[in-house]
Amino acid sequence: MYTLPDNMPLQTKLLWAENGLLRKTNLFQVDRPRELELRTKMLQLHQKLALGTLGLMFAQGYLGFQLQDATTNYMELSDRHAALGKVAFGSYLTSAMLSYTAPPALRYNRKIDSIRIHRWLSIIHFTGMLALPYLGEKVSGPHDSIKSRDRALYIHRGIAVTTISTMALSALITFLPF
């Protein structure tokens, strides 16, 4: 039980395996029980922050759709959408890092379980989340035609909806008993 599991996720392996970055550089030297306590605290905080972030993302989506049909209040909504985007992005990254950098669990099943699906889905929403600020900039940036702006908006909206849906699904999956 004291040994590290051999089938830990890749990012955990890079940091926490016998030859992982944190072991090699002696940046973090505590015994395994304390590592597990830290893991529990990090994942608890991850859950709460992720739930808050999901709320922010839904609000952001709502603002985005309002912005799409805005006329006189376009600038006000645009500023709000950009500001909320920064908060959601920061909150998301903090939550993601808490999960990705947490010390390894005592064991990892080789079969598929809800947490494994949760991890796989995170690859999709993490990628989407990284792309969204750039895609947002592309929408608000200068365009030589309405068609090119519409295309940028279409991509931004598509990625945003995919990201939010995957995040929501990923959160719901953790409630499954298996």
Add this chain to the structure above:
Amino acid sequence: MTVRFTFLYLLPYLLFGQTFEVSKASKITYYGSHYAHDWQGHSSVISGRILYDADDQTANSCSLRVDLVTFNSGVSNRDSNMLTNLDAFQYPDVMFVSNEISVEGMKASIKGQLTFHGITKDINLTADISVTDGFKAEGSFTILLSDYEVERPALLFKKIGDEMKLKFHIVAK
């Protein structure tokens, strides 16, 4: 010293009744609850002995031990959290010992001590037993995690339920 304790431990089994070794067909299941979902975890890695004497009930006894790490609920993250909260590094197993087993027909009333998370508590339970083709006992009992000073793991903002049902199916040969 160890040899002497082992001998004293085995003495009653050697002197009286019939001794049965717990087999791999045995299974212990725990049932956990949370507002999000209920779940169960089980272990079939149980070691121990049962002494059964049909003529002299005072000689009946049992001793069972399960490594906490062998419990599997199907979700490794949950198992890992449970082990962490149970301080499995410090208290790696759960033990049940009884020297008071009274059998009436196919029912047994068992008074024993359960040691879990380093705390020993008296528990009373009943079991359906069968002594044809070895020894079989089946039953369930409920414990409170707070009785054993276990800090309950939490999912989101809520801790898991304090009450935990344990079901046992012991097969000994």
